[in-house]
Amino acid sequence: APQPEGYNGPRNIYDYLKTLKKQGAHGAGFKYQSVHPEVTGWVIQRITGQKINDYLSERIWQPMGAAHDAYFVADSNGMGMSGGAMNATLSDMARFGEMVRNRGYFNGRQILDPKTFDLLFVKDYPVKTTEDLYGLSRPGYSYHNYWWIPNNADNVIEAWGINGQMVHINPTTETVIVK
Secondary structure, rough: OOOOOOOOOOOHHHHHHOOOOOOOOOOOOOOOOOHHHHHHHHHHHHHHHHOHHHHHHHHHOOOOOOOOOOOOOOEEOEEEEOOEEOOOOHHHHHHHHHHHHHHOOOOOOOOOOHHHEEEOOOOOOOOOOOOEEEEOOOOOHHHHHHEEEEOOOOOOEEEEEOOOEEEEEEOOOOEEEOO
Protein backbone atom coordinates (compact mmCIF):
# COMPACT_ATOMS: atom_id res chain seq x y z
CA ALA A 1 0.00 0.00 0.00
CA PRO A 2 1.26 3.49 -0.66
CA GLN A 3 2.62 5.38 2.33
CA PRO A 4 0.74 8.49 3.44
CA GLU A 5 2.26 11.77 2.37
CA GLY A 6 4.94 12.89 4.81
CA TYR A 7 5.36 9.42 6.38
CA ASN A 8 8.93 8.96 7.66
CA GLY A 9 8.58 5.70 9.58
CA PRO A 10 9.66 2.15 8.74
CA ARG A 11 8.84 1.03 5.21
CA ASN A 12 9.14 -2.74 5.68
CA ILE A 13 8.99 -5.31 8.47
CA TYR A 14 12.75 -5.38 9.07
CA ASP A 15 13.01 -1.62 9.41
CA TYR A 16 10.09 -1.78 11.84
CA LEU A 17 11.68 -4.57 13.92
CA LYS A 18 14.83 -2.48 14.33
CA THR A 19 12.81 0.25 16.08
CA LEU A 20 11.51 -2.01 18.86
CA LYS A 21 12.98 -1.85 22.34
CA LYS A 22 13.26 -4.59 24.94
CA GLN A 23 10.27 -4.82 27.26
CA GLY A 24 10.59 -6.63 30.59
CA ALA A 25 13.04 -9.24 31.77
CA HIS A 26 13.39 -12.60 30.03
CA GLY A 27 11.26 -15.22 31.78
CA ALA A 28 9.67 -12.69 34.16
CA GLY A 29 6.24 -12.73 32.55
CA PHE A 30 4.30 -13.48 29.42
CA LYS A 31 2.85 -11.17 26.82
CA TYR A 32 2.00 -12.43 23.36
CA GLN A 33 3.57 -10.31 20.63
CA SER A 34 3.63 -11.03 16.91
CA VAL A 35 7.13 -9.59 16.77
CA HIS A 36 8.56 -12.87 18.11
CA PRO A 37 7.67 -15.01 15.08
CA GLU A 38 8.68 -12.10 12.83
CA VAL A 39 12.17 -12.13 14.32
CA THR A 40 12.31 -15.94 14.03
CA GLY A 41 11.31 -15.66 10.36
CA TRP A 42 13.99 -13.04 9.83
CA VAL A 43 16.62 -15.32 11.40
CA ILE A 44 15.50 -18.28 9.24
CA GLN A 45 15.74 -16.13 6.12
CA ARG A 46 19.20 -14.85 7.06
CA ILE A 47 20.51 -18.36 7.82
CA THR A 48 19.01 -20.09 4.79
CA GLY A 49 19.24 -17.26 2.27
CA GLN A 50 15.64 -18.03 1.27
CA LYS A 51 12.41 -16.10 1.73
CA ILE A 52 10.36 -17.63 4.55
CA ASN A 53 7.60 -18.71 2.15
CA ASP A 54 10.06 -20.51 -0.15
CA TYR A 55 11.78 -22.19 2.79
CA LEU A 56 8.54 -23.44 4.34
CA SER A 57 7.27 -24.59 0.96
CA GLU A 58 10.42 -26.61 0.34
CA ARG A 59 10.77 -28.03 3.88
CA ILE A 60 7.13 -28.63 4.89
CA TRP A 61 4.38 -27.71 2.44
CA GLN A 62 5.58 -29.72 -0.57
CA PRO A 63 6.80 -32.79 1.38
CA MET A 64 3.49 -33.08 3.24
CA GLY A 65 1.66 -33.08 -0.11
CA ALA A 66 -0.32 -29.86 0.28
CA ALA A 67 -3.07 -29.64 -2.32
CA HIS A 68 -2.83 -25.86 -2.65
CA ASP A 69 -0.25 -23.11 -2.36
CA ALA A 70 -0.18 -21.19 0.89
CA TYR A 71 0.31 -17.45 0.75
CA PHE A 72 2.07 -14.95 2.98
CA VAL A 73 1.24 -11.29 3.29
CA ALA A 74 4.36 -9.49 2.08
CA ASP A 75 5.93 -6.23 3.10
CA SER A 76 7.13 -3.55 0.66
CA ASN A 77 10.32 -5.58 0.01
CA GLY A 78 8.29 -8.66 -0.92
CA MET A 79 9.31 -10.48 2.25
CA GLY A 80 6.68 -12.79 3.71
CA MET A 81 5.55 -11.79 7.15
CA SER A 82 5.82 -14.72 9.55
CA GLY A 83 3.92 -13.25 12.48
CA GLY A 84 0.46 -14.43 11.53
CA ALA A 85 0.23 -13.56 7.86
CA MET A 86 0.07 -17.02 6.25
CA ASN A 87 -3.07 -18.00 4.39
CA ALA A 88 -3.90 -21.63 3.56
CA THR A 89 -6.87 -23.83 2.81
CA LEU A 90 -8.68 -25.68 5.57
CA SER A 91 -7.72 -29.06 4.11
CA ASP A 92 -4.02 -28.18 3.96
CA MET A 93 -4.08 -26.88 7.53
CA ALA A 94 -5.63 -30.23 8.53
CA ARG A 95 -2.75 -31.99 6.74
CA PHE A 96 -0.32 -29.79 8.63
CA GLY A 97 -2.06 -30.53 11.95
CA GLU A 98 -1.95 -34.26 11.25
CA MET A 99 1.76 -34.03 10.41
CA VAL A 100 2.35 -32.28 13.74
CA ARG A 101 0.18 -34.81 15.61
CA ASN A 102 2.30 -37.59 14.10
CA ARG A 103 5.51 -35.92 15.25
CA GLY A 104 6.59 -34.84 11.77
CA TYR A 105 5.53 -37.98 9.90
CA PHE A 106 3.00 -37.58 7.09
CA ASN A 107 2.38 -38.63 3.51
CA GLY A 108 4.56 -41.72 3.92
CA ARG A 109 7.66 -39.87 5.09
CA GLN A 110 9.37 -38.24 8.04
CA ILE A 111 9.18 -34.54 7.17
CA LEU A 112 10.47 -33.08 10.44
CA ASP A 113 12.68 -34.62 13.11
CA PRO A 114 10.43 -36.25 15.75
CA LYS A 115 12.59 -34.74 18.51
CA THR A 116 11.26 -31.35 17.41
CA PHE A 117 7.97 -32.28 19.04
CA ASP A 118 9.37 -33.31 22.42
CA LEU A 119 9.13 -29.67 23.48
CA LEU A 120 5.58 -29.29 22.20
CA PHE A 121 3.68 -32.21 23.63
CA VAL A 122 4.08 -31.60 27.36
CA LYS A 123 1.57 -32.29 30.11
CA ASP A 124 2.15 -29.18 32.20
CA TYR A 125 4.31 -26.42 30.79
CA PRO A 126 5.24 -24.24 33.77
CA VAL A 127 4.59 -20.71 32.47
CA LYS A 128 0.85 -20.03 32.64
CA THR A 129 -0.97 -17.02 31.30
CA THR A 130 -4.26 -15.34 32.07
CA GLU A 131 -3.80 -12.90 29.21
CA ASP A 132 -6.88 -11.96 27.26
CA LEU A 133 -5.86 -12.43 23.62
CA TYR A 134 -8.24 -11.87 20.72
CA GLY A 135 -11.05 -11.48 23.25
CA LEU A 136 -10.48 -14.98 24.63
CA SER A 137 -9.35 -15.55 28.18
CA ARG A 138 -7.11 -18.60 28.52
CA PRO A 139 -6.66 -19.28 32.24
CA GLY A 140 -4.36 -22.26 32.81
CA TYR A 141 -2.93 -22.11 29.29
CA SER A 142 0.74 -21.74 28.52
CA TYR A 143 2.30 -20.41 25.34
CA HIS A 144 5.42 -22.18 24.17
CA ASN A 145 7.24 -22.46 20.82
CA TYR A 146 4.41 -20.57 19.10
CA TRP A 147 1.70 -22.97 20.31
CA TRP A 148 -0.99 -22.55 22.98
CA ILE A 149 -0.88 -25.38 25.52
CA PRO A 150 -4.04 -25.94 27.62
CA ASN A 151 -2.06 -28.12 30.06
CA ASN A 152 -4.45 -31.03 30.06
CA ALA A 153 -3.94 -34.77 30.38
CA ASP A 154 -4.14 -35.30 26.60
CA ASN A 155 -1.10 -33.10 25.77
CA VAL A 156 -3.23 -30.92 23.48
CA ILE A 157 -1.62 -28.05 21.58
CA GLU A 158 -3.42 -25.32 19.67
CA ALA A 159 -2.55 -22.67 17.13
CA TRP A 160 -4.79 -19.61 17.13
CA GLY A 161 -5.17 -16.87 14.54
CA ILE A 162 -6.26 -13.30 15.09
CA ASN A 163 -9.55 -13.81 13.24
CA GLY A 164 -10.64 -17.01 14.99
CA GLN A 165 -8.64 -19.49 12.93
CA MET A 166 -7.58 -22.50 14.95
CA VAL A 167 -5.71 -25.79 14.72
CA HIS A 168 -6.44 -28.10 17.67
CA ILE A 169 -4.21 -31.17 17.97
CA ASN A 170 -4.94 -33.92 20.48
CA PRO A 171 -2.35 -36.71 20.21
CA THR A 172 -4.09 -38.88 22.83
CA THR A 173 -7.43 -39.08 21.02
CA GLU A 174 -5.70 -38.87 17.60
CA THR A 175 -7.78 -35.82 16.72
CA VAL A 176 -7.01 -32.76 14.61
CA ILE A 177 -9.63 -30.02 14.33
CA VAL A 178 -9.20 -26.96 12.12
CA LYS A 179 -11.41 -23.90 11.95
